[in-house]
Structure formats: structure tokens, C-alpha cells
Amino acid sequence: xxxxxxxxxxxxxxxxxxxxxxxxxxxxxxxxxxxxxxxxxxxxxxxxxxxxxxxxxxxxxxxxxxxxxxxxxxxxxxxxxxxxxxxxxxxxxxxxxxxxxxxxxxxxxxxxxxxxxxxxxxxxxxxxxxxxxxxxxxxxxxxxxxxxxxxxxxxxxxxxxxxxxxxxxxxxxxxxxxxxxxxxxxxxxxxxxxxxxxxxxxxxxxxxxxxxxxxxxxxxxxxxxxxxxxxxxxxxxxxxxxxxxxxxxxxxxxxxxxxxxxxxxxxxxxxxxxxxxxxxxxxxxxxxxxxxxxxxxxxxxxxxxxxxxxxxxxxxxxxxxxxxx
Amino acid sequence: xxxxxxxxxxxxxxxxxxxxxxxxxxxxxxxxxxxxxxxxxxxxxxxxxxxxxxxxxxxxxxxxxxxxxxxxxxxxxxxxxxxxxxxxxxxxxxxxxxxxxxxxxxxxxxxxxxxxxxxxxxxxxxxxxxxxxxxxxxxxxxxxxxxxxxxxxxxxxxxxxxxxxxxxxxxxxxxxxxxxxxxxxxxxxxxxxxxxxxxxxxxxxxxxxxxxx
Numbered sequence: 001x002x003x004x005x006x007x008x009x010x011x012x013x014x015x016x017x018x019x020x021x022x023x024x025x026x027x028x029x030x031x032x033x034x035x036x037x038x039x040x041x042x043x044x045x046x047x048x049x050x051x052x053x054x055x056x057x058x059x060x061x062x063x064x065x066x067x068x069x070x071x072x073x074x075x076x077x078x079x080x081x082x083x084x085x086x087x088x089x090x091x092x093x094x095x096x097x098x099x100x101x102x103x104x105x106x107x108x109x110x111x112x113x114x115x116x117x118x119x120x121x122x123x124x125x126x127x128x129x130x131x132x133x134x135x136x137x138x139x140x141x142x143x144x145x146x147x148x149x150x151x152x153x154x155x156x157x158x159x160x161x162x163x164x165x166x167x168x169x170x171x172x173x174x175x176x177x178x179x180x181x182x183x184x185x186x187x188x189x190x191x192x193x194x195x196x197x198x199x200x201x202x203x204x205x206x207x208x209x210x211x212x213x214x215x216x217x218x219x220x221x222x223x224x225x226x227x228x229x230x231x232x233x234x235x236x237x238x239x240x241x242x243x244x245x246x247x248x249x250x251x252x253x254x255x256x257x258x259x260x261x262x263x264x265x266x267x268x269x270x271x272x273x274x275x276x277x278x279x280x281x282x283x284x285x286x287x288x289x290x291x292x293x294x295x296x297x298x299x300x301x302x303x304x305x306x307x308x309x310x311x312x313x314x315x316x317x318x319x320x321x322x323x324x325x
Numbered sequence: 326x327x328x329x330x331x332x333x334x335x336x337x338x339x340x341x342x343x344x345x346x347x348x349x350x351x352x353x354x355x356x357x358x359x360x361x362x363x364x365x366x367x368x369x370x371x372x373x374x375x376x377x378x379x380x381x382x383x384x385x386x387x388x389x390x391x392x393x394x395x396x397x398x399x400x401x402x403x404x405x406x407x408x409x410x411x412x413x414x415x416x417x418x419x420x421x422x423x424x425x426x427x428x429x430x431x432x433x434x435x436x437x438x439x440x441x442x443x444x445x446x447x448x449x450x451x452x453x454x455x456x457x458x459x460x461x462x463x464x465x466x467x468x469x470x471x472x473x474x475x476x477x478x479x480x481x482x483x484x485x486x487x488x489x490x491x492x493x494x495x496x497x498x499x500x501x502x503x504x505x506x507x508x509x510x511x512x513x514x515x516x517x518x519x520x521x522x523x524x525x526x527x528x529x530x531x532x533x534x535x536x537x538x
Contacts, residue, residue: 006387006404006450026451033407033446034427046404048451073440077501097516098501099494100428102440103447233515 001036008048012176012208015047020178020206023047027069027105030096031112038120040129041113054107054210057081062216064088068107068209072096072162075106085214087223087242091165094227097234107209110163110173110189111201115236116145116156127153128197135197143302144238147310149264150298154197158190158265159236165225167266168242168258171214177207186212190265218246219256224320228261228313237261239309241317245281252276252285257314259293262306269293272314281322283315290314389453393418394462402450409433409444412459420460420489424518431517434490434497435459441497443516460489463496471537472496475530483521491517495531504535 007023009015019025024043026032027050035041054069057078064084066075075081076092096104104112113119118126118136125134137145137155145155166186174183189201203209223244229235240260246253255276257269271292279285290311297307391398393416400415409426412418412435421444424432428446435444436458463470472495475481482488494517498504503513510528519527 001405004404006448008451008453026448029448029451030428030446033448037426046448050451097431097443098497098503098513099431099434099441099443099516100446102497103442233512 002039002042002044004036004043005045006048007045008051010051012052012054012210015049015052016176016178016206016208018045018047019208025049025208027108028071028103029108030100030104031108035113035120039122040120049208059084060213064214064216066106066212066214068211069105072101072104072106072109073098076101084216085169085220085223087165087169087220087225087244088162088214091161091225091242094225094233094240095161106162106212109160110166110186110209111203112160113200114156115159117141119156128156128193128200131196131198138300141302142300143305144236144261145300145303146264147262147294147297147299147303147306148267149192150300151193151195151197151264153195154193154264155300156193156197157261157263160266161225161227161237161240161260163190163266164240164258164260165223165242166212166214167268168244168256169214169220169223170256171212173212174210175203175207176210177204179204181210183213187266187268193264217254218248219244219254222247222321222324223256224317224324226313226317226320228309239306239313241313243314243317243321245276245318245321247281247322250280252279252281255289255318257293257318259310259314262297262310269314271295276318281318283319286315286318286322287311290318387450389450391449391452391454392456394457394459400449404448404450406449407445408435408437408447408449408452408457411449412444412457418459418461421493422486422489424487424490429518430487430490431494432487432490434493434517436493436497439500441494458493460493463492470496472499472530472534475534475537476527479526479529479533481523481526481530482519483523487517487519487521491519491527495527495534498531499535499538504531507532510535 007018023045026046026048032041055067057070058065059080072092076089082089116137118124119129124136127135135154146157171186172183173186173189191199225242227237227240229237237260239262242258244256255273257272259267272289275289275292276285293310293314294307299307386401387404388401409423412421421435422432424430426445428443433444434441437455463473472492494514498513504510507528510531
């Protein structure tokens, strides 16, 4: 690990100033410490934000508001989260391990870096780690990589589970930077790799995530998360799906679907959602809608199975969501 | 993961003629000397044996206080030291194990302010004032902790390397209320890998201790 300085600012203003001057925020550290030890990340100055008052979970009207520093385990176990947004709790429990969930913050979870093995191998090309050095995954072992949103420069999936749920639920993120505060959809936090895969999110220099806001609605209770993976727990998704259904008089009024493990960012499926509106929540409707999920998919040597697994995972998740309704 | 700054001599065992072979040194001290022999000249003290603390540039230092198994400790740290390295190298509490050193195996699990975490993925300097419990602090007045006793009774181990992490994680699992059934224990203990495959005994031990606490 390369040497670095550690700041422990007492206010968001100090933290933002330090970050705008080139420092890196650290909260739970579960991604950053690991990558620093591997010398993939080499920050010269870290800003420990754990003293800032950015924790806690509260309810405002129909909205659930989650502080950026709230830990995954804390959010998943919160009674308001379980009651108002069970999808958020379920997606959190399916991620990481109990120890890591006690450490990792929600803000950090969203900004975690990719799990592509080549990102961590300093002796092979990775455009994300070293722009212009190539992508070893495209011709390498790529069973775990993306089929949607890829480019000729990067095919890594976004690894977060809760981000998939938050994107499905139209959650927004509130950030503060040197020029003030702004809010925008969580979905817009993530960039596509295109020809600049080293740029992963849309935060401006110094911007700090303050909180996440998850709007309520008739879809929120009938919502499930399904994660398909190589072992039953403590493993990243091959394919995952978050689905929420607003059903009225036996008809789907509104469907929300986002998927993980297949896209270079958490992937919302609006065409599938539109195909479900007005339909009865039965298997035939689910199968027809799920077929639209793989439009534009670009499978690699080892991950073509995801083109088959993705619609099946969506169908099963919709059935699970429909069973609650 | 790898202690790349601490290239071992490649000679792990002690020579029979070594003066250390019959000396009353602990196994740990002997291994430290053997493993570090090649680099001892470059390392000023045993405290610096932490892989992450060995660098080529000036080391940034911070001072913090930790409560470790009920005892207050004032520490001068390199910002790169993990809690795992501070426990093992600085405080000489090697019960907490370094397995993968990348948060994947759970061998380094400790309780911080009552919550189980992996100590390898921490920067110790960020834990000023934390209350830390390790495997060394579980025994009280010569009595093993109920979960330690259960691991013995149910043979929840074979080689024993993962056991301190399993036990600290099991204490967390029981405290969180996730030890209600074998299936629940399997899911909520999945952050701890046992390469001997002693999982049936581990699950039984956690279930048994949960019933008795």
C-alpha cells in the first residue's frame, strides 16, 4: 500500500473542500482499502467522513430517506425499510457477507468499483484502471461480465445489488459539492463505459452523497429481488432482478423492473415495464415482457448463457412479486 | 493478500542446531524470527512487521486510543495499518487470523462496538475510541465462552485456523438473532469460510450456543 494522509473532518464543508482539492472520501472502506492494498487505487489523501452527520433512516410522507453513511446491515434491519420498501431490505441482505454489511455504507455501496478480475491485475490491460491500456476481459475469461451497455473498451458489470433495487424504485440521490446541493435519479449516477470507462459516475469534483430518497407508492409492497449466482450466499450475481408491481382490480397498473449482473450499470428495463401495463399478472404476460430484456445484448465468449438466464430470472422475479399481490 | 514487501527467506523450519530450537521462545516468536530473518536488518522493530507498514517513504503517523478486550490502548500508528495488523503485530494478539487479507474469508472477524466486521479491510486510524473484542477476550475466569465450549463439544473445527473468526462471527450471528434454524445459520455465517469443511459442526455449535444464551 502506498503512503497516504488521513483527514477526519468534523463538517461536510471541510470534507468537501478537502475532496475538491483532490482527496478521496472513505466511509466503510470495504472496497477502497482492498484496492489500495492491491495498489490498484493509490490515493494520496483520504477523507474519513464517518464523523459527519449523514447516518440514520427517516420517513417523510411516503418517502423513505436513507443517510449516505447508514450501513447496509442497519438499513436492511430497519423496521421502516422493511415495512415501506421491502425490496431495498431484500436486495441488501442478498449482498456481501454479514461482516461486510456491518461495515459498508449505502453511499459507498453505490460507488463501489467493479469486480472484474482484470481490473485488479496490474500486469494486464484495463482501460478502467489505466486508460488506453486495453481490455483483457473482452478476449479473456468473461463468464461474469456484461451483455448490456458494453463497449469495445470495457465489459465489466456494476456489482451492487441495492443499486438495482434503487434504480427500479426511482430513488433519487442528494449530493453536496463546492457549488451547493442537487438531487437527481440514482440511475443517472452511473455512466456507461463508452470510450471512457475510467469515468464511472456523474459526481462533480468534491461532491459528497448526503442521502438517498426512495419514493413510496402502490408498487412498493409487491416488490421482490432475486439473485442468481454460483453459490447460495456471499457471491456476486450472475443475473439479478428487482421487480415491483402495482396491481389494481387484477390488472397491472405499473411495473418496475431493473436487473443486475448483466449491465455495465444497474439496468432499468422500461420496454418490459411498458409491455406489462394493463396486462393480467400471469406467466404469459411475464414471459412476453421478459423477452424484450435482451434487445441489443452483446454476449462475449463465455457469457452467452446470460441471454437465456436473464429473461428467466425476470419471469421468476415477477412471479414472486405477483405472489405477494 | 501477499506480503510482497516481506519476502520470506524461503526457510520456514528451524535448523536442529539452531540455538533457538531448545530456547523457551514461543512458537510465534520462533516463526517470526525465522520468517523475518532475511529482512530483519531492514526492519527496526517487531512492531513494524506488518506488511502494509513497510514502505520506502516517510510514514505518516497518527495517534489513537482503542479499547481492546476491556483494556485501553494508546497507539501511534501508520495510517496504512489495518486493525488486523495492529492486533497481531503491535498488540501481540495473534488469535485473530490473517487468511485472505481481502475481506473474502472471515478469518479476521472481530467485534467492533458489538458488531462483527472483517478487521483486514479496515484502516485502524479510522477506529479511534472503538471498543474491540477478539477471541483472546472471550474466556472469563478460566471458563471458555459458551460458543467456544460448543465448538469443542460439536467438533466445529479440524485444523482450527478459521475458528477464531468463526466464533467471533457466531457471537455476532447469535446477537443479531439470526441463529434460529440450521438454514438461517448457514446463510448468516456465510462470510466465514472453512476449508476443512467443518460446517456441520460449526452450524451445530452456533445453534447449541444460541439455545443456551
